[in-house]
Amino acid sequence: MRRTLLLLFVIATGLWACKKTNYGGDNTLPTVDSAGLTSFKIEAKNNSGKITADVNCTITGDSIIAVVPQLTRNKKWVITFETKKSGTIVKANDTLQVSGNTSPDFSQPVTYKLTSASGLTQTYKVKIKAFTGLPILYITTDAPVVSKDAYVNGVLNVDANAEYDQPAKGIALQMKGRGNSTWYRTDFLKKPYRLKFNSKAPLLGMPTAKNWVLLANYSDKTLMRTKIAFELARRVKSDYAPQSRFVEVVLNGDFIGNYLLTSQVEINENRVNLTPLSASNITGGYLFELDAKLDADAWFRTPLKNTPLTFKDPDAPTPAQLAYLKDYVTQTEAALFSADWTDADKGYAKYIDAESFMRWYFVNETIKNQDSWDYSSIYYYKNANSKIGMGPVWDFDLSGGNCDYSVAKDFDGWYTRNGTWMLQLAKDPAWNFKFRAMWTNARQKEIKQMFDDIDYYGKQLQLSAAQNYKRWPTLDQYVWPNVVWLGSYDKEVAYFKNFMTQRVAWIDANINSY
Structure with a gap:
C-alpha cells in the first residue's frame, strides 16, 4: 500500500512540474539566438557568363572553401547565403552583404562577420579558388618559347588562388626551355621551362629571387x-x-598543365647561400655538379678516379678559379682513397663535411634516385675557407620505381651507395654508425611524414591531375622510362606509395648490415 501511494505521489509531482514549466506561454522551448550560416553558394543565375552550374561551398567550423571549376581570372562572385536566424547582419571585409546581390572580390581570403539581432557574432574565413584550387601562372611571351638557349621576353601574372600573399603583379621576365632529355625528346610533348625575372621578386610565399x-x-x-x-x-x-609549389600554367592563353615551380640551383642568399668569389679570395663559394654528360662550358675530370665535374656557379670561372677548385677536389679525392683515409687529420674529414654528404645521401638512397649513382644532378658546394658540402638535392622524376632501364626500378638493394665516393664512405665504420643512427631516428618521424605527404598530395592534386591528363592523355601510355602505366592517377600514386613502403621495409631489414 505504501509503495502504491509513493508511486502516485511521484507521478503527481511530475505532472505539476510539467504544467509549471512554461517558457513562452505555450509550453515551447526558448528560442536560441545564433549568428551562424546554414548555406553559402555561388549560383549560376547570379553569375551569368562565369559559371554554368551552381557551386556549393563547404562550411567547416569557421572556414568556408569552394573551387569554381572554370579557368577564370575574374574573382568577383555574387554569393547566395542563408543565416540561422532572420535579421542577422552579414558583412564581408566590413562591407554589408545582401544574399544573391553583392559580389566581393575573392582574389584573397575574405572575412565574413555575422551579427545577430541580439548582438551575437560569428566570423568565417572564406576562400574561393578557381579551376583546380592550385595557384595559376599566366605567362605571355613576345614569341613562342622554342629554345633552351635563347630567352624570350614576356610577362607573368600570378593568381595565388587565395593561398599566398602575392604582392608582385605583372612581373616582367624572360623565358626559355630547360633540361636535357626532358627538353629534347620529341615524345616529351610537355616541356620544362626556366624563368628569369627582370627584377628580383618573391613568388607564392617563396623568398625573393630572379631565377625560377x-x-x-x-x-x-x-x-x-x-x-x-x-x-x-x-x-x-x-x-x-x-x-x-604546385601550380597550373597558362602560356600565351594555352593551358599547358600541372607544373612544380621551384628555385633555380644557384648561389643566392635565398638559395645556396655562399660567400661571393672575389679576385682576392678564390677559396669559395663554388657550386659544382657531378655530371656524366659534361653539360657545361667549364668542366674537369679528377686525375685519380676520372670523376666528371662541371661548374654551375660561376658558370664561366677564371683560370685561377678553375685551377683552385680542381686542385682542391683532386686533394679531396686523393685523401678519400689514401691509406690514411679515415684519419681525422689526414683523411677525407679534412676536406668534406661528412654530415652534409650523409643528409644528401639519405634522401637519394631512400627514394632510390636513378641519377644519384654518379650520373647527374649531384651538386656540391664549397664556401670560402671551408670544406666541400653536398646539396641541393635535385631531379627525382626517375626515382621511386619509375625507371625501367636499371636496377633503380627494384625496391631492394643499396643504390646511391654504389657511387665512387659514396661507396668508399660506406666502408668507414664511423660513417656506417652515423648513417644507421640517422635512419633509426628519421624512421619514426621524417619517414612517416613522407608517407603522409604522399597521401596529402595525392588528394590535393586530384583536380589538377584530371586537368593535366586531359591536356596530356598519357595515363594509359608508356612514357620513357616508365616501369608501369596504370591508366589512372590514383593507381599511379598507389604504385609509388607501395614502392616506397617496400623500399623502406627493405632498408629496415638491412640497415644493420649496411
Whole structure:
C-alpha cells in the first residue's frame, strides 16, 4: 500500500512540474539566438557568363572553401547565403552583404562577420579558388618559347588562388626551355621551362629571387616524386633543399598543365647561400655538379678516379678559379682513397663535411634516385675557407620505381651507395654508425611524414591531375622510362606509395648490415 501511494505521489509531482514549466506561454522551448550560416553558394543565375552550374561551398567550423571549376581570372562572385536566424547582419571585409546581390572580390581570403539581432557574432574565413584550387601562372611571351638557349621576353601574372600573399603583379621576365632529355625528346610533348625575372621578386610565399624553374614531370605520372623528395630533404635538413609549389600554367592563353615551380640551383642568399668569389679570395663559394654528360662550358675530370665535374656557379670561372677548385677536389679525392683515409687529420674529414654528404645521401638512397649513382644532378658546394658540402638535392622524376632501364626500378638493394665516393664512405665504420643512427631516428618521424605527404598530395592534386591528363592523355601510355602505366592517377600514386613502403621495409631489414 505504501509503495502504491509513493508511486502516485511521484507521478503527481511530475505532472505539476510539467504544467509549471512554461517558457513562452505555450509550453515551447526558448528560442536560441545564433549568428551562424546554414548555406553559402555561388549560383549560376547570379553569375551569368562565369559559371554554368551552381557551386556549393563547404562550411567547416569557421572556414568556408569552394573551387569554381572554370579557368577564370575574374574573382568577383555574387554569393547566395542563408543565416540561422532572420535579421542577422552579414558583412564581408566590413562591407554589408545582401544574399544573391553583392559580389566581393575573392582574389584573397575574405572575412565574413555575422551579427545577430541580439548582438551575437560569428566570423568565417572564406576562400574561393578557381579551376583546380592550385595557384595559376599566366605567362605571355613576345614569341613562342622554342629554345633552351635563347630567352624570350614576356610577362607573368600570378593568381595565388587565395593561398599566398602575392604582392608582385605583372612581373616582367624572360623565358626559355630547360633540361636535357626532358627538353629534347620529341615524345616529351610537355616541356620544362626556366624563368628569369627582370627584377628580383618573391613568388607564392617563396623568398625573393630572379631565377625560377617550372618542372613538367612528364614521365612521372604521380606529378609528385620530386616534391616528395624536396620535402623529405627539408625535414632531414639536407643542405639548401629547394622550396617548391604546385601550380597550373597558362602560356600565351594555352593551358599547358600541372607544373612544380621551384628555385633555380644557384648561389643566392635565398638559395645556396655562399660567400661571393672575389679576385682576392678564390677559396669559395663554388657550386659544382657531378655530371656524366659534361653539360657545361667549364668542366674537369679528377686525375685519380676520372670523376666528371662541371661548374654551375660561376658558370664561366677564371683560370685561377678553375685551377683552385680542381686542385682542391683532386686533394679531396686523393685523401678519400689514401691509406690514411679515415684519419681525422689526414683523411677525407679534412676536406668534406661528412654530415652534409650523409643528409644528401639519405634522401637519394631512400627514394632510390636513378641519377644519384654518379650520373647527374649531384651538386656540391664549397664556401670560402671551408670544406666541400653536398646539396641541393635535385631531379627525382626517375626515382621511386619509375625507371625501367636499371636496377633503380627494384625496391631492394643499396643504390646511391654504389657511387665512387659514396661507396668508399660506406666502408668507414664511423660513417656506417652515423648513417644507421640517422635512419633509426628519421624512421619514426621524417619517414612517416613522407608517407603522409604522399597521401596529402595525392588528394590535393586530384583536380589538377584530371586537368593535366586531359591536356596530356598519357595515363594509359608508356612514357620513357616508365616501369608501369596504370591508366589512372590514383593507381599511379598507389604504385609509388607501395614502392616506397617496400623500399623502406627493405632498408629496415638491412640497415644493420649496411
